[in-house]
Amino acid sequence: MHEIIQFIMDESVTDLPENSTVKSVGKSANVDHSAARRNLLKLGVAGMPMVLTLKASARQLAISQLNCVIVLPSRMRILVDSDGNAWSGTRNISYDASKGGYKLSDIQKFKDHRNTREFTGGLPNSLTPSACSSYSYGGGQDDCDDDSGGKGDDDDYDYYYDADFENASSDLDLLMQASSNTYADGIEAGYSSKDDDDDDDCEEPTHIDCGYYFTTLRRNREIRPGDFIDGSVWDLRGDDGLFVALSLQYACGVSETGWPGISCIVSILTYLRQNGGSNACPPY
Amino acid sequence: MAAGPITDDMKWRSSSDGYIATEFDDTYLVFVKASAETHFLNFLSFGIVTETESVAQTATELAMNLRRRFELTDEELTQELVSLTLSELDDTGLIWPETV
Amino acid sequence: MSTVTRVSDLSRREIRSSLREGSLLLHLGPFAQLISGSSDPLIDFLQDTYRDCQVELFPSDVTDVHLNLRAPNILRKFFRPQVVPDPGFEVPAVPLPIEMAPLAFEMGLNLSVALKCCRFVTIHAGVVADKDGAILMSAESGSGKSTLTAALLERGYRLFSDEFALVGLGDAVLQPYPRPISLKEETIPIVRELAGDEWISPIVKGSPKGDIAYRRARRSDIDQSHKQAKAKLILFPEFEPGMRPYKRRLNTAEAILRLIPASTNFGLLGEQAYLAITRLFDDAVAYELSYGSTEQSLSLIDEALQERDDHAA
Known part of the structure; x- marks a missing residue:
C-alpha cells in the first residue's frame, strides 16, 4: 500500500477542487496538474485503485500478537482420520509402500499410547483425508497376534517412553539423525533379533493406505499461526495449518496451558474475538 | 458496506457531514466517522464524493460533470472508470445509492 | 494521611505492605496507577528500576489504572508460584514464573495504557x-x-x-x-x-x-x-x-x-x-x-x- 501511495503522490501535483472546504496540507500554488491527472486516469483504466483503504483500526499490540511464532520444543506426530478425528503423539507409524501403506497395529498403538492426545472431530475438510472408497488393506500378513510383547514386536520399545520419556526422546532424536529410516524402522534395525514382522503367517490385513493422514513435525519447526488468518477467519492448510487447528481445539476446549505455543494461539484468539472473528474457535 | 450490484441508473449521494478530509498535494486522506476507517483518495475519487454532495447523480451524469470540472475529454475520463471508482467508493461508505 | 514520596525513600516493609493491601499508587506522567500483588521480585524491581518515581501508600484520589499482579490460580500461589497481570479486563497474557513479576508488571501497565487510555x-x-x-x-x-x-x-x-x-x-x-x-x-x-x-x-x-x-x-x-x-x-x-x-x-x-x-x-x-x-x-x-x-x-x-x-x- 505504501508503495502505491508513494507512487500516486509522486504522480500528483497540487490543486484543490473548486469550492472545496477541506483542510489543505503542503499545497503548492499555481501548479499545472492536468498532465499528472491524465496520467493517473490512464493508470486507473489499467487497474490501479482509485481508493485505498487503511484497514487497520489499529491495535498494534494485538496485531503484534498475530505475528507470534511457535517453535516446537519436541517432535510431534499427528494422525488424522477421514472423520476429522486427530491424534497427536510421539510414536511413529510405519509406512511401507511394498505392503500397502500404514501399519494398522502402529496406528492402533499410536492412538492408545499414553502420550497421545485425542481430538474428536472438528477438523476442517481441508485438513481431513478422504475416506476409503473400499477398504484397501495392504498385503502384509504379519502382526495378527500383536501385543504379545515378544521380541521383534514394536511394543518392546515402549520402555523408552515408560522409563524416562524425555531422555528417550532425545535418544530417539539422535537415532533419527543417524538414520534415514523412520523411527520404527530404526528401532527394528537396531534391536530386533528374531521373529521379524514379515515372518508371521496371518490372514488379517496389516496395512492400510487410505482414510488416514500421518505426519511428523520436527523439533524446532517454526509455525506462524498468523499466516493462516484471512481477514478475521482461519484458513488452515498444510501441516502447519493442521498443528494450528489442533492448537485451536485445545485452546478452545481443553485448556490454555500444556500445549506447545498455546500462548500464541490464545493471543490470536483474543485478537480475533476483539475484532469480530465469528469463527475464532472450531467448528469453522 | 457495498450496496450490491451497481446499475447504470443508480443515483449516488454523499454527505460532508460523514467524513473529515485532509488534502495533500491533490490527494486526500478521508476519515469516515461511521466506520472510523481512513481512506486515501485521488482527485477523481474525491471529486465523485464532492460532486454527489449537492445532487444525486448517475455514473453517466457524474462522468459528464467531472469531465467538465477537470477539463478532460471522453477518452481521458471514461464512464467505465467512473463506474469502477463508484464501486470502490461504495465499499467505503462515503457514497450510497439514493433510494426512490 | 496520604503523602507523595519517592520509592527510594520507602522501606521494603512499607512497599510490601502497601502492595499486599493494594494501596501503592504510582504517579508517572499523566497517569496514577494503583498496584497490588506483593512478591519479592516485584519489590526488588520497584526499588531498583522505579527508585526515583513518586508513589503514595494511602491514596485518596481516583486512579487511571488498577493493576493486580496475581497468581493465575490458588495452586500457583504456593506451588511453583506464577503471576499474571490483571488490569481489570481480559488481556492476552499467560502466567509467568514469579521471578518474572517485573515483566508481568511492565506488560500489565503497557496493556492498560494501550487498550484503555481515552485521554x-x-x-x-x-x-x-x-x-x-x-x-x-x-x-x-x-x-x-x-x-x-x-x-x-x-x-x-x-x-x-x-x-x-x-x-x-x-x-x-x-x-x-x-x-x-x-x-x-x-x-x-x-x-x-x-x-x-x-x-x-x-x-x-x-x-x-x-x-x-x-x-x-x-x-x-x-x-x-x-x-x-x-x-x-x-x-x-x-x-x-x-x-x-x-x-x-x-x-x-x-x-x-x-x-x-x-x-x-x-x-x-x-x-x-x-x-x-x-x-x-x-x-x-x-x-x-x-x-x-x-x-x-x-x-x-x-x-x-x-x-x-x-x-x-
Missing part, C-alpha cells in the same frame, strides 16, 4: 525531546526503537517514553510517560555500553521474549514529566545488522497512514484520534530510516534535523 491517542512509539521539540520513533518490535531511544538520551534528550507516544486530543502535544526502556537480548549490552552499568536493571532471564533488562529513567526525566512538547521529527526506523544507512523524507499523507496502524486506541477514539494525528504534523516532518548501527542512526537523525531546519529557514 490521549496512544501510538506505539519511542519519544524523546529537547528544548526544540520531540522526536517520535514509530516501529515494530525488533526494529531498534528502544536502542535508538536510549542512545538519544545519552545525547541529552529527555525520555518521554520507550513504548507510547501520548498525543493530546485537542492540541496534539506529546505528553511524557517516562517508564523504563525495555531492552531485549542483544540490545542489553549495547545500551549498557552507552548508558553505563548502573543504569541497567538485573536481567530477567528466559522470559517468553528472551532475556529482558530495563534502562532506568533518570530522575530528571521523571521530575520533568509534566513538561509537554510538540513533535518536530517523526521517524519510522528500521535496524538490520549490516544494512546500508538510508533516509527518505515521507510525504505527510503516507506518514499519517503509517502512524494510524501504530495507534492502539485509534478505533476507540475515532475522529478525535484522526484529527490529533493529523495535527502532529503541524510542525513535524517525517522520515523513513534504515541503518545497520546506532552510530548510523544518530547521523541520519542529525541529517534529518538539519534538513528540517534548512527548510524552515
